[in-house]
Amino acid sequence: MAHDHAHDEHGHEHEHDHEHDDEHEHDDSAADREREYVRRQALAQIRQYPDVALRMRAREVTEFDEFLVQLVERMANLMHDAQGVGLAATQIGVLQRVFVFAPDGEPMRAVVNPQLTLDESEKLVEEEGCLSLREVRVPVERATKVVIEAKDPNGDDVRYELDGLAARVVQHESDHLDGVLTIDRTDPESRKQALGALRPQPSRA
Ligand SMILES: [Zn+2]
Numbered sequence: 001m002a003h004d005h006a007h008d009e010h011g012h013e014h015e016h017d018h019e020h021d022d023e024h025e026h027d028d029s030a031a032d033r034e035r036e037y038v039r040r041q042a043l044a045q046i047r048q049y050p051d052v053a054l055r056m057r058a059r060e061v062t063e064f065d066e067f068l069v070q071l072v073e074r075m076a077n078l079m080h081d082a083q084g085v086g087l088a089a090t091q092i093g094v095l096q097r098v099f100v101f102a103p104d105g106e107p108m109r110a111v112v113n114p115q116l117t118l119d120e121s122e123k124l125v126e127e128e129g130c131l132s133l134r135e136v137r138v139p140v141e142r143a144t145k146v147v148i149e150a151k152d153p154n155g156d157d158v159r160y161e162l163d164g165l166a167a168r169v170v171q172h173e174s175d176h177l178d179g180v181l182t183i184d185r186t187d188p189e190s191r192k193q194a195l196g197a198l199r200p201q202p203s204r205a
Contacts, residue, residue, distance in 0.1 A: 001086040001101075001172045002129030002137075035083075042081035046091050046131050049198050053093045054132055055179040061096050061112045064155035068098070072110040072153045075100045079108070084131045086169040088176030091132050098153075099173035103165040111150035111158065116174050119145035128172060128182045136194045138186035142168045 047053050061068060071094060079087040079100055086101040102108040122144045127137045146167045148160045162170060172182065183194045 001084055001169050002131050002133075003083045003085055038081045039083050042078050043131065045078060046082060046087070047093055049133050049181070051093075051132070053090055053095070054176070054181065056090060056095055057179050058088075058090050058095045058097045058177040061098060061151070064112075064151070064153065068096075068112070069153050071096070071098060072100060076102075076108050076110065079131075082131050085165070086173045087131060088173045090176050090179070097177050099170075099177065101166070101169045101173055103169055106166065109158075109160070110153050111148060111170075112153060112155075114148050114150040114170070114174055114177075116170065117147040117149075118143035118171070119147075126168065128168070130172070130182055133182065133194070133198065136183070136197050138182050138190040138194050140172075140182050140185045142171045146170060 071089065075087050075089065075092065075098070078092065079085075079102065085103050086099060088099040089096045097113045098110065099114070100108055100110045120143055123141050124144050125139050125141045128140045129135075129137045144167055145161075145163045148162060148170050150158050152158050160166075160170075175181070175185070183191050183198075186194070
């Protein structure tokens, strides 16, 4: 799941002559550009809509081995570099029931073969981004509280009672393991707009 960023925070504050069109007035521009470069490098390794892997159902993990540990490490690094708050294995083409999540300020957690129990008494509609859907954000209704039972990458049982953003993120990532995307869960008008934005753009060459 993608972080909510204001991409245009430095935009349009001055009209420059073309010959003075540089960014020297921003002290942190080099750091910003480095972060953006790292983010794009990470996104290039994450499957993008309409990649078929995003529509497949992942299988239960049966082997808690070194491959799994390395998979989780790779996913955690990609999520961090892509500035996301969650990433499912299907998003890197690995059809195993594994995802990582790290809502704002919280440490990274990895879950294997997760089972979600939703508290259906309270639901909330909020906009969600997705690391596989470019800049598309659509409103999605989710339960505000969820209990997640799973294994950690070592094969030990874990159980988390989550609310707020964490509850939303794990429902989003759990959907990925079943091949379900935000555009499937949003309202018809938002879905139509999203599909338009996701349509391949004709080359300008
Ligand atoms: Zn996603």
